Amino acid sequence: GQQVMQIPQYQHVQEGEDFTTYCNSSTTLSNIQWYKQRPGGHPVFLIQLVKSGEVKKQKRLTFQFGEAKKNSSLHITATQTTDVGTYFCAGQRGGSNYKLTFGKGTLLTVNP
Amino acid sequence: DAGVTQSPTHLIKTRGQQVTLRCSPKSGHDTVSWYQQALGQGPQFIFQYYEEEERQRGNFPDRFSGHQFPNYSSELNVNALLLGDSALYLCASSLRGRTEAFFGQGTRLTVV
Numbered sequence: 001g002q003q004v005m006q007i008p009q010y011q012h013v014q015e016g017e018d019f020t021t022y023c024n025s026s027t028t029l030s031n032i033q034w035y036k037q038r039p040g041g042h043p044v045f046l047i048q049l050v051k052s053g054e055v056k057k058q059k060r061l062t063f064q065f066g067e068a069k070k071n072s073s074l075h076i077t078a079t080q081t082t083d084v085g086t087y088f089c090a091g092q093r094g095g096s097n098y099k100l101t102f103g104k105g106t107l108l109t110v111n112p
Numbered sequence: 113d114a115g116v117t118q119s120p121t122h123l124i125k126t127r128g129q130q131v132t133l134r135c136s137p138k139s140g141h142d143t144v145s146w147y148q149q150a151l152g153q154g155p156q157f158i159f160q161y162y163e164e165e166e167r168q169r170g171n172f173p174d175r176f177s178g179h180q181f182p183n184y185s186s187e188l189n190v191n192a193l194l195l196g197d198s199a200l201y202l203c204a205s206s207l208r209g210r211t212e213a214f215f216g217q218g219t220r221l222t223v224v
Contacts, residue, residue, distance in 0.1 A: 001171070006154075031211055042202060042215045043155065088154050092211055098168045099145070100213060102154030 002027045004091050006103030014111050019076040021106035023089035030094025032065055032072045037105070038085040046074075081110050114139060116205050116216035124222045125193050133188040133219045137205030143167075144186040145213060146178060147202040155202055161186055162208065193223045 003026040013019055023032065031050045035043035047056055049065035049072060056063045062075045072089055086107045090100040117136045125131050137144050143162045147155035157170035161180035175191045184205075190197055200220050204213035 004154075033212065035215075042217050045212050045214060048212055090154075090213075096168075098160050099157040099170060100155075100211075101157070102147075104152075104154050 002091070002093060002101050004089060004101045004103040006089055006106055008106055009104065010107045010109075012109045012111065013079050015081060016078050019079050019083070019108055021074050021087050021089075021108075023072045023074075023091075023103050025070045025091045025101075027070070027091075027093060029069050029091040031092050032069075033090045033092070033100065034063060034072075034074055035088045035090060035102075036085050037088065041085075043088060076108075079108070079110050081112050084108060084110050116141075116203055116214055118201075118203050118216035118219050120219060121217065122220045122222075124224060127193055127195060127223055129193050130189065130191045131193060131221060133190075133201050133203075133221070135186045135188070135203030135205075135216060137184050137186070137203075138214050140207065141205035141214070142184050142208050143206045144180060144184065145204045145206070146186070146188045147204065147215075148172070149200040149202055149218070151199075158188070190221075195223050197221065198223045 005024045033048045034046040037043045053067045054065040060077045064073045086105040088105040090102045119134045145160040146158040149155040159169040160167045164180045177189045180186045200218045202218045203216045
């Protein structure tokens, strides 16, 4: 079945450093979504990417969708302590396949 | 505008028992999905309900069943609980035709 791999599993940075997490799907996706889950919280939708090669920005966050629509990345510039949490990518195959397949997530910790 | 609400927030059950978890979707949303999230893992898709029908199911045994009501709220039932069913159960709602999922705070189920 469809698999979504995400690396790294953990990342610890000093405040102000950049952070990147990578996501790779075993199958071509119709879209990929990114979620953030704070410790003890629930996943919160960040963004959806649909087009091949798409790049979207949200303030210090930059999201990319690969040309083959099988991989994606999230880059955070100049991390802040408020960025702490687990970042998940979730892929959807589309058509009559409605489920989101999540990666295992990248836990980001930020040292002030 | 209330977001996705789930009840109860925490639950402790004994092996072999049955449990029912409840979810009210975000206002205006008509599609409800259920996910199981084990500690340190990404959410795993259980099933999705739309128009009171199970539209898609993930790789979960028949012990997991659900229901959607005319007001779009939903229940997740788990029979013959196993220790391995201990997890955070997340409900996510979305609008038909839209793929972004909005998650509730989850129900933490502990099976002892």
